[in-house]
Amino acid sequence: MAGATALIAGRGALPAHLARALAASGAPFVIAEVEGFAMDNPDGLPVMRFALERLALLFDHLHENGVTRVVMVGAVTRPRLDPERIDPRTAQLLPRIVPALAQGDDATLRAVIALFEEEGFAVVGAEAVAPDLLPPPGVLTQARPGPADERDAARAVQIVAALGAADVGQGAVVAQGLCLAVEALPGTDAMLAWVAEVAGACRPDPKGARGVVCKAPKPGQDRRVDLPAIGPATVEAAARAGLAGIVVEAGGVLLLDPAETIARADRAGLFLWVRTP
Amino acid sequence: MAGATALIAGRGALPAHLARALAASGAPFVIAEVEGFAMDNPDGLPVMRFALERLALLFDHLHENGVTRVVMVGAVTRPRLDPERIDPRTAQLLPRIVPALAQGDDATLRAVIALFEEEGFAVVGAEAVAPDLLPPPGVLTQARPGPADERDAARAVQIVAALGAADVGQGAVVAQGLCLAVEALPGTDAMLAWVAEVAGACRPDPKGARGVVCKAPKPGQDRRVDLPAIGPATVEAAARAGLAGIVVEAGGVLLLDPAETIARADRAGLFLWVRTP
Structure with a gap:
């Protein structure tokens, strides 16, 4: 009983490629696109857009959709946060992310991965979903x-x-x-x-x-x-x-x-x- | 009784700046330009051109002109050698240079510096000649x-x-x-x-x-x-x-x-x- 997979998608061609591979495999999946970093979507797939300022709400949404595994694909380069949009639960996550932002992309991604893992999601690489890549x-x-x-x-x-x-x-x-x-x-x-x-x-x-x-x-x-x-x-x-x-x-x-x-x-x-x- | 200074000059604006500084100091100097890497010469200074294939002849020429100190300035990026032009004495220096070429610019420059030093020249930096730089x-x-x-x-x-x-x-x-x-x-x-x-x-x-x-x-x-x-x-x-x-x-x-x-x-x-x- 594997759960669904979520593509956490940023800019570029990669998310659509992965979505095709997932669709071909018949496995259930959802696409959650980071607001401001629209993926190329030549197949017109249904995409749920979420704001980084409301990351905690994304977690809820993924759980409700039976998601157990996430793949992060596409480019999300140094996003900016609007303080007024941050919801209270996401605000509690920020102390984990903000110091990492100053240390560069790698540190930021590691911090974000850790948050997803603590929420109970397995974070896997694109090749785990589509080995042909x-x-x-x-x-x-x-x-x-x-x-x-x-x-x-x-x-x-x-x-x-x-x-x-x-x-x-x-x-x-x-x-x-x-x-x-x-x-x-x-x-x-x-x-x-x-x-x-x-x-x-x-x-x-x-x-x-x-x-x-x-x-x-x-x-x-x-x-x-x-x-x-x-x-x-x-x-x-x-x-x-x-x-x-x-x-x-x-x-x-x-x-x-x-x-x-x-x-x-x-x-x-x-x-x-x-x-x- | 300091001897003369030779500017071993490559491409760019730096050689002419150093020449101006030397001229202002009243110290004797010559400019030896690497063939194929013409320096900017807005002041129309007299320039002796030499071929890297005949480096040994340059050494003779510098000694004859009383040169005791050399400054290498300007860009000489990955020069090419014409085997037919290499004179016999320079050919004997090549085994020292060729392995360094494969190791990159820094290694090549170190090898060339060593050759000048073994010929009895003091190799100094541009700032030794023109501290104001x-x-x-x-x-x-x-x-x-x-x-x-x-x-x-x-x-x-x-x-x-x-x-x-x-x-x-x-x-x-x-x-x-x-x-x-x-x-x-x-x-x-x-x-x-x-x-x-x-x-x-x-x-x-x-x-x-x-x-x-x-x-x-x-x-x-x-x-x-x-x-x-x-x-x-x-x-x-x-x-x-x-x-x-x-x-x-x-x-x-x-x-x-x-x-x-x-x-x-x-x-x-x-x-x-x-x-x-």
Whole structure:
């Protein structure tokens, strides 16, 4: 008698992908969207919207709907709270959250997870709901990384780990051993657009290795939330940036719409490498 | 009987600033520019150009000109060597340089410094030649950082240290506690242009703290070479990026054209904070 699953959804494409996987499995689920961080909803799924200022009311609602397990997916970047909207029960939770906010995204997510767990919900990662989202290790495309790409990948992995330790971002672009770009708040697509428009011209040898974009989770993060994700749009952006391929950490990066992503990479001649650390 | 000073010059504005300081001091000096990395030369100073493939010939030339001390200034990013141009004596130096190239910029610079030192030259930092280039600690402008700016500065310092440890860059932009951008190969001005055009819109609160750009040396770098520098152009770029101010590490960042830089910051209402770590 497993209970229902709740998707606690933020911005982006991931919540709808997970909802599709849940719908296909036939398991009961609800979607609770964080107010102000609307998810992409191409399938027009019914969505319950809740305010962070009334988190305690969300807990009630989830219990009433038989929810026993929650998955947090999508981006909720540094939300703002309206003090006048905070209800008394949620106010009692705030002393737990506010100090974590000052310590960055990872600490905030850990604090929020702890609140859900204390309410009796199991907090699981997206891959627990949709194992297909975690691609198998190896090169998934016709194109394969060459020796220069392997060196660029190793350097990019090292840079993403250093950045992640500082709680900055989950991606970097390296070409010919040099770091062209580092992911910060604007995200992967913005980073790749910048490589296409500006940073790509800094490659020392115009005929040399084209470089790779690497995505990996932060070393210290709770892998149940905020795993990086790539998909068809990432392939298009990497191709526009003139890169040779995409490298993701095995077990640490979600792959949305795998068939379409791989097909587009093959059409563009890019490799997609799920790299074992 | 101090000998002459040689500026080993790469790209950018710094070599000409140092040359002005040397000329003002009356000390004898020569400028040796790395082929392919032309310095800005607004004063039209006489410049001797040398090829890295013929480094041994440069050593001879410097000895013949009475040079006893060298300063390396300006950017020489991942130069390429033409094997056919390498002379036999320089070829014997290459086994020292090539392994360092694979280890990144810091290792390469350390190896090059060691070669100059073994040739009998004293390698000194720019501030040894032009002490005025190192600004005094404190806030140098009429505008002063507020509490939110101080928090952003502390976060930016932490991020730049993490990046520097990965040998990536020497700068970052933080606003409202969030990292908007990180400096990579394209440099500070490109990073600030990107904040002006793209990343700045990611500030969560449009009316909140505008953020700071921070510059600092890499934690492990040899401070005799490749110290970051700011100047009037940095102020203009920071103003276009909508930032509240500029933070540099005391003793670790050169300030070009201090009077003009501070005057422009005052006109734009930005603070310039030389922050003691």
